[in-house]
Amino acid sequence: MGRIPQEVIDRILDRLDIVEVVSGYIQLKKTGRNFKANCPFHNEKTPSFVVSPDKQIYHCFGCGAGGNVINFVMKYESMDFPEAVEVLAARSGVDLPKYKKNTGEGSSLSAGLYEINKIAALFYQNSLRGEKGKKPFEYLKKRGIDTGTLDEFRIGYAPAGWETFRKYCEAKNIPADVLRKAGLTVPGEKGRGDYDRFRNRITFPIFNERGHIVAFGGRVMDDSLPKYINSPETAIYTKGNVLYGLNFSRKSIRETGSAVIVEGYMDVIIPFQRGITNIVAASGTALTQGQISMLRKYTNTAVMVFDADKAGESASLRGLDILVENGMDIRIATLPEGEDPDSFVRKNGKESFENIVNAAKGLFDYKLDILIERSGIRDIGGIVDEMLPTISKVGSAVIQSDYLKRLAERLGIHEASLRYEMGKVRPDYSYRYASESNVDRKSRNYRxxxxxxxxxxxxxxxxxxxxxxxxxxxxxxxxxxxxxxxxxxxxxxxxxxxxxxxxxxxxxxxxxxxxxxxxxxxxxxxxxxxxxxxxxxxxxxxxxxxxxxxxxxxxxxxxxxxxxxxxxxxxxxxxxxxxxxxxxxx
Ligand SMILES: [Zn+2]
The missing domain is CATH 1.10.860 (DNAb Helicase; Chain A)
Incomplete structure (x- = not known):
């Protein structure tokens, strides 16, 4: 994006009142000359979020967030600067001059990929509603998805032919290399033409946080394998940097103060349709740092929902440490044998699912229970080895100390010896902690x-x-x-x-x-x-x-x-x- 001229930004700021704009998002209460609210950017019970009409700024005394009306919209809506300006310009009735897009290859390529993904999503949606879409449409109905949900999540169907979508694009003069760069087609071997990546599959557009389509997932309708295929990584799509459903659920995550993390597309879609709207999927095995940072903008409390068979796996247990390390308050809910969130909600409804989520155990208890169940209390060394790294990553010294005490009690060993073992784990932790706080702007110390x-x-x-x-x-x-x-x-x-x-x-x-x-x-x-x-x-x-x-x-x-x-x-x-x-x- 080219620079938006300062005069234009000033004109927008002149016409807008920060109190009015912020009130559109959260409820403000007048106190003296200012307005107060519970901060939308961190969890709190007494309001420390202040909006000043005189200064046209907001500031949170709790988490240090603050800025003008543009910064507020950027942060609340997870928009970048030009996007927020665009929204506010429209609201204030200021015409944005047609600023030139950057000529840099990067941004024009991205813009092209977003555009082609939009075209593809619409093509797949239309073919789901068309003649060839009858079978997949019936299939989706049978799996309990309403038409409203089909539209909202923009679910579609990629027809069975090898070149249906490619030909469609050719007729529209869309260059073949754009399709290839978007991962929608695959180059044919030995001089043969490119062919469609998604064929005879239900398509799920994968949205970024702001609701732009960055990739697709495609699912078969029978038992053939692979059950799912995904777009490859592209200029606009990195696997570990997307949480499926976040564009739909972020508002609700912020409002409820917590997120439910599941595994697949359907595990998001079906519960969402039934009213569990604070839900996202990691769409991979373990959560990445990027996904957690994204989530942390909205909440630091999450419930991870595991299938019964996944629950005991060491890998999934260890994958949870990254959440603790990032200061997330993480709890684990386990579904009955053979169920995933999709099937469970279809059979038992919203409330039963909510009960399971509410009954989630804290990570410490969950992990310890699983380890003891699996190996019995005899393998004390093994249990300690698994538990200490988790405990060492907890930010609060008080909680750490409590965990050590409880671990010692459960295993019937001396707390002192645990503390000694913990000393060996510790350096890793403090190093990581220190390097993290260096980049944390909130903790910056000004004179x-x-x-x-x-x-x-x-x-x-x-x-x-x-x-x-x-x-x-x-x-x-x-x-x-x-x-x-x-x-x-x-x-x-x-x-x-x-x-x-x-x-x-x-x-x-x-x-x-x-x-x-x-x-x-x-x-x-x-x-x-x-x-x-x-x-x-x-x-x-x-x-x-x-x-x-x-x-x-x-x-x-x-x-x-x-x-x-x-x-x-x-x-x-x-x-x-x-x-x-x-x-x-x-
Ligand atoms: Zn705050």
Whole structure:
């Protein structure tokens, strides 16, 4: 996508009220000048999500989420920037100029693949309703799928011939290589033409989170094998990065605060049709990191539904650790022998399925029960080896400690010896934890005085100019803060009198760190009573902190100079240290 001009974005922001837009998604309650709600981006019982009509921003004191109205729509709808702008432009009645698509091969190829998948889905849907679709249509009816569901999930039928779809596309002048790149056709051998990948199969479009079709799954209608075939990975489809059904269920997952994870397409479709709408399928054996990150945007609680025969497998047990590691609260539900969610819901209905989901066991208990059942209590070593890695991945030390205690009790061994064993598992865990928190923006530490000062600077031009007079740009340690101060300088010096924080955020479009800094700064202003005193304090603080930082650095260099007997350097350093001490008194 080409850049959308800033004037257009400003016009959209001018016409929209963040309170009105956000109220369309969640219920807001007025408190003083602001509006409050339970945060839609994390689970909470007391509202810490605040929308400010004056500033045209939102901020959550609980999870740190925040931004302007565009950022809200992006996050809530999982849209990218141009998509959110498009939605809001339509809503505000602003015409988006026809911005040019990127000429880069990547994006035009993707656009072409999305387009051809749409065409394919429609072709398959039409052929399901056509003459050749009678048998598959009857089959789907028999499996309990209503016509409404067929339409919603865009289920179709790929006819039996070798070239039906390819010929259809040829007649429409769709280039053969696009079909091949989309994985819809397979190149023929020895100069023979390409042929359709999906033949005589029920087709299930696989949607991405935003509801665009990225691939297809095809199922036979009898017992022939393979039962399912899937599109290969393409420029727009990576297997481990899609959760089947998430585009339909994400709203409900967010509302109910938890997700039900099943295995196949039908395991999503049938329960969904019966009203279990917070359901997704991993469509593979184990969940991937990518799938979990996607899910975590909506909830951190999930119930995994296993078939009875799958339940005891070591591989599926170990696959669950990745969820724990990612801070998911994971429980396991087991279906009776021979049932999967599809068949179970058809036979027993929604409520029985819900009962099974509600009775799900925590991962710790589930795993331990299975291990004891399988090997008996005699294989203590084996059980401990399976359990400790899981326990070590639990984020909370309190819960970990509780698990160790309970494990010791169940196995009749000393807790101390478990703790000793745990020590051997631990390094792996702490390493992973540390590397993860590095990339977590929420945990980013800004210097509090800098953030506070930033809030004051946004407040108005006289405050800003005072800061500009008192502090040099390089005295701000944080790169993002410096960037914003510089931007404010441009705006104020360019004659701007008031800064609309919502618009300021839109100028920081892709810089997440800078946006976080602005949101935190504005949140600080909410609790600032005496603005002038705060300004004095912050300036004083930043000066002092810089002096201290410099002193620290000089002292460590002094130590090095002493060790290497570098007298000239020592004298120089001492003079500078003395100067800083004098400054401090002054
Ligand atoms: Zn939150």
């Amino acid at each position: 509090s005085s800098e953030i506070h000062l930033l809030g004051l600077a946004i407040l108005g031009r006289d405050k800003f100019f005072r800061i500009q007079d008192e502090l040099r740009l390089d005295m701000f340690r944080d790169r993002s803060v410096r960037k914003i101060i510089r931007l404010l300088g441009d705006l104020f010096n360019g004659g701007e009198k008031d800064i609309n924080p919502g618009k300021l955020l839109s100028r920081l479009e892709k810089d997440e760190d800078a946006k976080t800094a602005v949101v935190q700064a504005l949140a600080k202003m909410e609790i600032t009573q005496d603005v002038d005193k705060a300004l004095d304090d912050c300036i004083f603080c930043i000066r002092r902190e810089n002096r201290e930082d410099e002193l620290k650095e000089l002292t460590s260099r002094l130590k090095e100079a002493q060790q290497s007997n570098n007298n000239t350097e020592m004298r120089e350093l001492l003079t500078r240290i003395n100067m800083i001490h004098k400054e401090k008194v002054a």
